[in-house]
Amino acid sequence: MKWINPDSPDYDPARKVFNAMIDRRPAVIAQCSNDAEVAEALRYGRDNSLAIAVRAGGHSVAGMSMNDGGLVIDVRPMKSIQVDPESGVVTAGAGLTWGEFDRATQEHALAVTGGRASTTGVAGFTLGGGSGWLERSYGFACDSLVSVNLVTADGDRVTASATENRELFWALHGGGGNFGVATSLTFQAHRLGPVVHAGLMLWPGEAAADITPAFRDLALAAPDGVGLALLYLTAWPEPLIPERMVGRMAVAMAYLYAGDPEEGSEHARPFRELGPAVDLVGDTNYADFQCSLDDPPDHYNYWSADYHDDLPDEALDLFVESARNLPDATSQQLIARWGGAVGGNLGAATPLINRNAAWVSHPYGISPTAEEGERAKAWVKDFRAKIAPYANGGVWLNFIGNEGQDRIRAAFGNGNYARLARVKRDFDPQNIFRGNQNILPAGS
Ligand SMILES: Cc1cc2nc3c(=O)[nH]c(=O)nc-3n(C[C@H](O)[C@H](O)[C@H](O)COP(=O)(O)OP(=O)(O)OC[C@H]3O[C@@H](n4cnc5c(N)ncnc54)[C@H](O)[C@@H]3O)c2cc1C
Structure with a gap:
């Protein structure tokens, strides 16, 4: 794990995100290479009562993956990708961009609906739904998810899929970074290209x-x-x-x-x-x-x-x-x-x-x-x-940027928002993960 603080020589490059309007200065950035490091960073943040943001590709236009005075968990070191050319199942580390994902999957003429900009992060894009040129054929990126590995607010490692933690899996199809830190995402890719x-x-x-x-x-x-x-x-x-x-x-x-x-x-x-x-x-x-x-x-x-x-x-x-x-x-x-x-x-x-x-x-x-x-x-x-x-x-x-709770509800409707809020209550009752299009825990 690499800890970066305001005195580190790479502090400025590490806090830079896509949108130049965002100029935030976190107290510390933890660049994590695996789930154990994510759990350690989370523990540090909680023990020191720091606001926590999670950063992958850094393309949140509102800069939600950066904060002032808090902890940023930066998953970019997690760049692994495994492609099974036969089944088309692809497991991507949470630090990949779509450009990196596309290059690796296209070697086998496979694709998943990806960003219209290749620099967008696979993690933030997919957890937010993921709209791209292939969606009219294969749905959003999240529609191709097979499973997601996450570290929850308590530091637990969980897998969400159609058979494990099913409500959480449903919530990860557009509910964003509200429920934990994704360390890898597995997709069923589609035959396309090159x-x-x-x-x-x-x-x-x-x-x-x-x-x-x-x-x-x-x-x-x-x-x-x-x-x-x-x-x-x-x-x-x-x-x-x-x-x-x-x-x-x-x-x-x-x-x-x-x-x-x-x-x-x-x-x-x-x-x-x-x-x-x-x-x-x-x-x-x-x-x-x-x-x-x-x-x-x-x-x-x-x-x-x-x-x-x-x-x-x-x-x-x-x-x-x-x-x-x-x-x-x-x-x-x-x-x-x-x-x-x-x-x-x-x-x-x-x-x-x-x-x-x-x-x-x-x-x-x-x-x-x-x-x-x-x-x-x-x-x-x-x-x-x-x-x-x-x-x-x-x-x-x-x-969109940070346009408030009404717009977040409008993305899900009241019924789905209430269901997401229950998942949020089960996995992050204290709303540790609030640097996002935030879903408030049920009962809060
Ligand atoms: C140039 C550009 C082009 C874009 N094009 C499209 C497009 O075609 N289609 C589309 O749907 N969207 C598009 N977007 C929006 C983009 O998909 C979202 O902003 C997305 O959240 C960015 O993901 P990221 O990982 O790059 O961003 P980050 O800023 O790193 O993360 C954004 C949010 O995602 C969550 N997050 C990131 N990583 C994790 C993780 N590992 N675990 C849990 N939560 C995490 C966090 O809540 C974080 O605040 C575009 C944005 C830009 C700037």
Whole structure:
């Protein structure tokens, strides 16, 4: 175990997380290599009455995996991965990122729904549900979980699966880091790749009002194997992008077909017929595509999200209007298509409600300076207020910051929240693990 305190030379790198807005100074960071070290760190934190946060990939946009003056349990040293090529069962150490996971599993043409950014941690992402390009085929990342090994608040080692600690296993399908420190996660992976048909198509911003409803209609008709989203972004300078588009708002479609690349090309045809100015969708390695849309580090991030059962033209007008006012060249607006396996019968085994929503809207400020970050925050809030009449009240917690208890309840609904609260009471009655989208223990 490596203990890092404010006097250690590696204190600053160890406390750095993805979002540059977060500048927290814990009293001590315990970098743990196994469950015994996690239990020891937890004991130390409890004996010294320290607030405890758990950190894996460091991508909580609200910085929930860091704290001020407390203990941070950093699981990043746990990087092991075992892949059984025959059965497709994969056991991943809690310190892996999705980029690392994808490279190892793709050697055997296996995949699990992973992050849209390869730098995201497998642990935090999956425990929060885990939405990615493969979800319309295989459900969320948590839907592929076979078991999770955890160290609980008392320092006990437990396994949660369909046969052991079943309520806990259910709670870990979206209930986040509330119930213990995960040390490894076992998945049933799916046969995919290494080559898939995937990439981006881009249209100039002037076409946004036409492309947006056309995308909606085509996306609703697309087969389940197609994972896709519409993004409004600023076109970046590179040889494949016409100069007239560079530095201006553009409409992009991210596309991935989870299956035979030729079929993927066929299903991409209706979108190609919309005449993109740039068509980067083609046959590519899945693992390469997975890291091709990584967001820039060291930026100031403020994010939010809403679910939508449908998006009438008037709602789409609001997206286009908001996109015309992107606060800076790195902030983006995304409309992701759900449906397929997301809304299928896998949903019954998770606490997440609203899986039948058709769309998720996700405005995210990713700004190069603190000042622009404040402007982006106002832009995100303004968009949410405008789109509210078309939102169904549900929320995907992984896509939001610290927005309070009402939003946490909205992710689960009152019935599932009460059930999660009972699991929380059984495994963490003192709410030791509260550096997260916090579920309060029943009776507290
Ligand atoms: C650039 C970027 C892209 C993203 N893309 C997506 C996306 O496509 N789909 C999606 O669903 N989400 C996405 N997210 C959100 C991301 O999945 C969540 O913020 C997730 O919690 C990050 O996990 P992490 O391990 O990287 O983060 P951390 O900040 O390390 O952890 C976040 C929280 O997870 C919990 N946690 C982490 N590790 C453990 C552990 N070992 N045991 C118990 N609890 C733990 C803790 O509560 C912690 O506060 C993205 C975030 C960013 C910044």
